[in-house]
């Protein structure tokens with residue numbers, strides 16, 4: 486159950502990587518020159534189709550971490566503007582925001598989303614965040630599915646509330662909703678338009694089972710207008726003519742946000758096959774199956790007196806991450822014990838760590854039963 490960490494490449498992805506690798510090894514310059522732009526744009530188009538936007542709205546990155554760094558470093562923030570985030574967000578968001586604040590003079594404010602996760606509701610979470618937006622708030626920085634607790638935020642409801650706040654604001658003061666989407670990306674049935682955020686960044690090497698070292702940033706039109714690239718792109722041919730003529734390439738865009746540099750090209754090129762695999766199964770079917778398996782784990786854990794289930798039971802407030810504690814054991818001890826049973830669980834470096842099982846469409850109900858048996862044996 487490693488979907489929340491790193492993918493084992495499924496056959497179509499592995500075969501595409503091998504095909505490109507063979508051609509690159511046989512004739513690197515000619516194969517690269519003849520294919521790089523078209524294959525990266527094909528991956529952008531496939532990513533766009535997956536969440537219902539044109540490929541032009543999608544930037545390619547190496548990971549969620551790179552996406553967070555590019556977005557938060559790239560936002561044109563003014564001195565004194567505020568970035569609102571939460572105590573429950575991950576290191577990657579907090580550190581990107583801290584660095585963005587140091588560079589721009591913007592301030593980061595962290596709020597706590599709940600005192601007790603057992604009492605959270607979609608409406609309560611949305612109100613808790615949006616009630617804290619003030620006149621100086623320019624960015625709301627959130628995580629779709631928390632990797633500490635497995636809590637899923639109601640991003641569409643938060644986005645709708647932010648839209649009504651923005652109705653009275655000018656372009657330069659609009660609140661931008663930016664989301665680390667990695668733990669919903671590849672297991673939820675929702676498009677970018679329905680999510681309603683300005684930026685969603687995610688690695689593709691987790692729930693999507695894409696090539697290792699790939700990721701995407703989806704941006705709204707006003708999102709792209711508000712951000713500048715950090716790393717020069719190789720994907721936009723006009724970037725070179727602007728460089729040579731000394732002209733300004735203009736506003737930010739997804740293509741300009743896609744970092745250049747030579748890389749392990751066979752990986753981003755094979756990203757298309759990962760999206761096609763998910764499309765062939767169906768986004769809704771993947772989401773249904775993930776929720777079914779996660780529910781099986783939650784039901785099993787909830788019946789064990791020595792276990793405290795942390796993740797909310799409702800699929801409306803959770804996705805594929807199931808976090809839990811075992812009485813008398815640290816999260817790391819639980820994970821190590823499960824490893825002895827050859828069950829892959831994990832723990833992340835949060836102040837309050839929990840053990841996590843993360844079923845995906847690669848898993849079967851009998852594997853869940855086996856993991857539950859191993860946890861039962863820890864009583």
Ligand SMILES: Cc1ncc(COP(=O)(O)O)c(C=O)c1O
Pocket residue numbers: 489490547548549550551575577628630631632665667668687688689700833
């Ligand atoms: C919420 C969250 N964001 C980002 C990451 C890092 O993702 P990536 O490997 O795609 O940079 C993780 C965990 O690995 C995570 O839990």
